Amino acid sequence: MKSNNKKKLLIIDDSHDILDLMEIFLYERYECYTALNGFEGIKMAKDILPDIIITDIVMPVIDGIKFLNNIKSQEKTAKIPVIALTSFTKKKNIKSLLSCGFCAVITKPFVRDSIIETIEKSLYQTKTN
Numbered sequence: 001m002k003s004n005n006k007k008k009l010l011i012i013d014d015s016h017d018i019l020d021l022m023e024i025f026l027y028e029r030y031e032c033y034t035a036l037n038g039f040e041g042i043k044m045a046k047d048i049l050p051d052i053i054i055t056d057i058v059m060p061v062i063d064g065i066k067f068l069n070n071i072k073s074q075e076k077t078a079k080i081p082v083i084a085l086t087s088f089t090k091k092k093n094i095k096s097l098l099s100c101g102f103c104a105v106i107t108k109p110f111v112r113d114s115i116i117e118t119i120e121k122s123l124y125q126t127k128t129n
Helices: 016-026 038-048 064-073 091-100 112-128
Strands: 007-012 030-035 052-056 082-086 104-107
Touching: 007 016, 007 038, 016 030, 016 112, 030 038, 038 052, 038 064, 052 064, 052 112, 064 082, 082 091, 082 112, 091 104, 104 112
Parallel strands: 007 030, 007 052, 052 082, 082 104
Antiparallel strands: none
8 A cells, every 4th residue: 555645735715716726736746635715624624634724815704814813723723834825916915914824925826836835835944943
């Protein structure tokens, strides 16, 4: 039996297209899980304990910031790095997201290589802290 050494990645976005695209970009490197809103994402994060999470900011039910606050307040999930995925591109918006506790920000539209670079950098920073 072959062991799977891929890191677990949870991707949360209310767009099926974004989820599909992210999975296509990332499935070879990561074990991908997806959720359509922050509520589903919280449940999945507790169930699978991913190595890293990417979440959209603007979503119905529970948005990305409320999701982050919930994840960081739970002992079981508090140390999981969370990357913001957003269409906000202004520097002040990105700084604001980082000050909320996101470890990094990916802006839409995104490029495969920059997503992988951001994930790997975030995983490395978490490991060294």
